[in-house]
Amino acid sequence: MLxxxxxxxxxxxxxxxxxxHKVMLSPDEKTFYTTDGDKILAFEVQRDGALVHPRVxxxxxxxxxxxxxKGRLYASTExxxxxxxxxxxxxxxxxxxxxxxxxxFTGKDRKTIIAAGKGNVYRIDMLSEGFKxxxx
Numbered sequence: 001m002l003x004x005x006x007x008x009x010x011x012x013x014x015x016x017x018x019x020x021h022k023v024m025l026s027p028d029e030k031t032f033y034t035t036d037g038d039k040i041l042a043f044e045v046q047r048d049g050a051l052v053h054p055r056v057x058x059x060x061x062x063x064x065x066x067x068x069x070k071g072r073l074y075a076s077t078e079x080x081x082x083x084x085x086x087x088x089x090x091x092x093x094x095x096x097x098x099x100x101x102x103x104x105f106t107g108k109d110r111k112t113i114i115a116a117g118k119g120n121v122y123r124i125d126m127l128s129e130g131f132k133x134x135x136x
Contacts, residue, residue: 002042002093005048011049011050014051014052014054015048016041016054017034017036017041018042020132021034021035021036021062021063022034022062022064022065022066023065024065024066024073025067026067026086026130027071028066028071029042029045030041030044031043031044031045031086032044032051033057033073034065034067035061035062035065035075037061038055038059038061038119039056039058039059039060039112040057040058040060040065040073040075040088041054041055041056041057042055042056043052043055044056046087046130048136050106051107056088057073057084057087058075058082058084058088058090060075060082061077062075062076062077062082062102063075063077063100063101063102063117064100064102064103064120065094066103066104066105066113066130066131067130067131068105068128068129068131069110069129069131069132071085071086071128072084072086072115072128073086073088074113075101076096076100076101076103077093077099077132078099079095079097079098080093080095080096080114081094081096081100081103092131094113094124095103095115095136097113097120097122098117098118099117099118100115100116100117100122101116102115102116102117103115103116104130105126105129105130105131109129110129110130110131110132111125111126112124112125112126113126113130
């Protein structure tokens with residue numbers, strides 16, 4: 001995995017992971033989340049873009065990751081979207097009829113999840129609001 005710093009220099013931000021499957025930043029952009037096999041890892045993001053202090057957020061195989069406006073992390077798994085706080089504490093799950101491969105908060109108010117998998121697309125109305133500061 002490579003990162004392009006604001007000054008244009010391309011660097012490897014960490015040697016802990018080689019080929020991340022999915023990546024996500026916290027709303028404040030101070031925490032970097034990635035999937036690594038059957039784990040979700042969290043790193044502290046330094047000012048220069050370096051990723052330090054890796055920790056295991058959750059022991060689960062996640063296909064996709066998103067965050068909401070409160071900084072909660074959502075991870076699609078075998079037949080659910082797991083929800084955890086920024087420290088990795090499991091808050092609950094949203095059951096899904098199939099394995100969700102990709103999902104995102106969408107809509108004008110970002111209170112709808114559109115989830116796709118196995119050729120199907122699902123709409124899930126939410127009370128939580130997705131992060132509005134950047135795409136996905």
